[in-house]
Amino acid sequence: MHLSPYRPDKNHWDTIIIGGGQAGLATGYFLKQLKQEFIILDESEKTGDSWRNRWDSLRAFTPGWTNGLPGMPFPGPKNAFPSKDEIASFLAKYKETFDLPVIYCSPVSEMVKSDSFFEVIAGDKKYFAKTVVVATGNFALPKMPAFSAELNPGIRQLHSSTYLSPSAIADGDVLIVGAGISGLQIALDLASGNRTVYVAGKPPAKIPDFIFKYLGHQFVWFARNILNTRTPIGRKARHAILSKGKGAPLIKISLEEVLKKGVIHLGRIAGVHEGWPITVDGKEIHINTTIWCTGFLPNYSWIKLQDILDGAGYPLTNRGVSSVIEGLFFAGSMFQYSLTSVWIGGVGRDAEFIAGKITDYNKRNQPIKSMIPDTGLYPKLSR
Helix, strand or coil: CCCCCCCCCCCEEEEEEECCCHHHHHHHHHHHHCCCCEEEECCCCCCCHHHHCCCCCCECCCCHHHCCECCECCCCCCCCCCEHHHHHHHHHHHHHHCCCCEECCCCEEEEEEECCEEEEEECCEEEEEEEEEECCCCCCEECCCHHHHHCCCCCEEEEHHHCCCHHHCCCCCEEEECCCHHHHHHHHHHCCCCCCEEEECCCCCEECHHHHHHHHHHHHHHHHHCCECCCHHHHHHHHHHHCCCCCCCEECCCHHHHHCCCCEEECCEEEEECCEEEECCCCECCCCEEEECCCEECCCCCECCCCCECCCCCECEECCEECCCCCEEECCCCCCCEHHHHCHHHHHHHHHHHHHHHHHHHHHCCCHHHCCCCCCCCCCCCC
């Protein structure tokens, strides 16, 4: 198959991948191996920014040996837990090594399907594609309870997605709402300061450290091959995480470790009383800052297609292949196939599956260049 050369002014492609994180890059890797024509649209300025811009002390919760992408193992000590900057650098190197065609600063605002092709609007440009892979993930919208608006206006509020470091937090006591991995990591980060730090909520179950230390490969095999949508236990875990909002299990950190640093554990925050957060057992908490580590919601509002999501707002798919719209695919979604579908080292299997389905679809349908004339220019949008 003859591939159309990558040109920044080309407006039609057989496949467009939306999102240049690990899932989008891995999908691009396999499409390139299969000699498919594609581009990747990334809203960031450079590859890895989604990791690079997170809080300073963030580390992956999985060791280096699990964090490779197709065709490239993660560098460095196999049992070390890499920093967010190390992960960002790895993703950038991956993109360069395999010469993946990424167009930066291209946030997609709308996607529709007309007849047999998709129209994708990014900034003031319109692209056409026969197939589209949505690789933006499910962590788009910070989730905060409605009662957060009732807090005393003197309490600074921020979400874990905007937390950077202890030095960026004003003096005074801090309440961290949410005892998952992010909440406990941030609590540990803040615990060394001259302040009282509270963490509220029930932590999810912890995977014992010895599992990764001595049974790491067996655990990853279990997470990949048993905790997936083909098994009853996997479907139960998926339902608990997606529909019931239960957090992923704790890895490499525990509530006990955080409490040893002087952090105070509270029950669930149930609401607000006279401007102060109040626990489920009626304890009023007086603090200067609240950090909401309450997770994220997916955001597919820019996809102007009907009935593509389930009741919880996640894509209706079979292993990333849309169950509703032909030619539409998803990569890097929470529990897309297994618990590892959002792990750096877990996206490769899903990406390979999707790339194969895209190749089959493209073979059955005429190329996009026969549907859309190559003007060499982007149509200017009227709005």
